[in-house]
Amino acid sequence: MSDRYAVFGNPVRHSLSPRIHALFAAATGQDLTYEAVEAPVGGFREAVLAFRDAGGRGANVTVPFKEEAYALCARVSERAQRAAAVNTLSFEAGGAVVGDNTDGAGLVRDLTQRLGLDLGGARILLLGAGGAARGVLGPLLLEGAAEIVVANRTEARARALERAFGGLGRVRACGLAAIPPGPYDLVLNATAASLAGEVPPLDEVVLAGAPLCYDLAYARDGLTPFVAWARGRGLRAEDGLGMLVEQAAEAFALWRGVRPETAPVLAALRGGAAGQ
Numbered sequence: 001m002s003d004r005y006a007v008f009g010n011p012v013r014h015s016l017s018p019r020i021h022a023l024f025a026a027a028t029g030q031d032l033t034y035e036a037v038e039a040p041v042g043g044f045r046e047a048v049l050a051f052r053d054a055g056g057r058g059a060n061v062t063v064p065f066k067e068e069a070y071a072l073c074a075r076v077s078e079r080a081q082r083a084a085a086v087n088t089l090s091f092e093a094g095g096a097v098v099g100d101n102t103d104g105a106g107l108v109r110d111l112t113q114r115l116g117l118d119l120g121g122a123r124i125l126l127l128g129a130g131g132a133a134r135g136v137l138g139p140l141l142l143e144g145a146a147e148i149v150v151a152n153r154t155e156a157r158a159r160a161l162e163r164a165f166g167g168l169g170r171v172r173a174c175g176l177a178a179i180p181p182g183p184y185d186l187v188l189n190a191t192a193a194s195l196a197g198e199v200p201p202l203d204e205v206v207l208a209g210a211p212l213c214y215d216l217a218y219a220r221d222g223l224t225p226f227v228a229w230a231r232g233r234g235l236r237a238e239d240g241l242g243m244l245v246e247q248a249a250e251a252f253a254l255w256r257g258v259r260p261e262t263a264p265v266l267a268a269l270r271g272g273a274a275g276q
């Protein structure tokens with residue numbers, strides 16, 4: 001029987017993960033199935049443990065369950081601990097649930113491998129202070145970023161991240177209306193604004209001279225509201241579909257011990273050949 005994997009979320013109907021992992025499995029000759037499971041809010045733990053008990057080998061976790069997944073684990077990786085969130089679960093032979101967080105590594109890989117950015121010494125503006133921002137801060141710092149300004153609509157949440165990651169003095173917090181002047185080497189939109197069809201209220205002067213603006217949100221045509229807004233101002237901008245594929249590849253490698261190629265999968269998703 002094929003090994004079983006799944007993504008747990010709510011809603012999860014539109015998740016691209018089953019398609020991505022099916023493409024990885026086909027390309028690497030791995031015998032597995034990967035399904036989307038919509039767990040009821042309040043019922044995540046039961047749903048995951050039932051899947052494990054039915055023979056599941058591992059799972060991805062998406063909104064809104066990443067913090068619950070962290071709490072469920074017997075052990076977590078160092079990067080998951082820093083993020084206080086888990087997006088990848090593995091079920092050990094004895095049943096222990098082990099957690100990792102591949103979101104930050106996925107972002108770093110997309111930025112450095114596909115988009116050719118050198119993050120060493122970079123000055124980064126990170127918009128947003130939710131789960132995604134928390135998950136990418138540690139990996140960006142490990143990659144050698146010199147300074148990360150975390151700007152959030154609710155300034156207190158940015159301050160909390162500054163306290164959590166500020167030990168080396170490389171993380172600074174502010175509100176969206178008080179962003180220190182650029183130029184920044186990279187502007188990351190880790191707010192959920194694009195999901196509501198909005199762009200964070202920004203003084204566009206702070207983006208001037210940024211070689212790359214990157215929206216963690218994604219759209220099949222790549223044109224999220226933030227990407228369209230930034231390109232409309234003459235800036236280079238990319239959406240987060242590459243990050244999604246890279247975080248999936250990192251999870252696949254953890255589970256299967258083989259790292260799939262990501263470029264053909266990203267091209268398939270962009271081309272519309274892939275779907276839900």
Ligand code: NDP
Binds near residue numbers: 106130131132199200
């Ligand atoms: P959270 O709900 O945890 O955080 C949302 C953040 O967005 C908060 O900082 C919130 O500010 C801010 N925000 C929401 N709406 C607006 C707005 N209209 N203007 C300004 N700020 C706003 O979400 P996540 O951190 O989980 O997700 C953030 C984004 O990252 C989403 O678009 C998600 O799709 C994307 N993502 C992409 C991944 C990928 O693989 N490409 C992986 C994970 C996430 P406040 O604190 O004031 O409420």
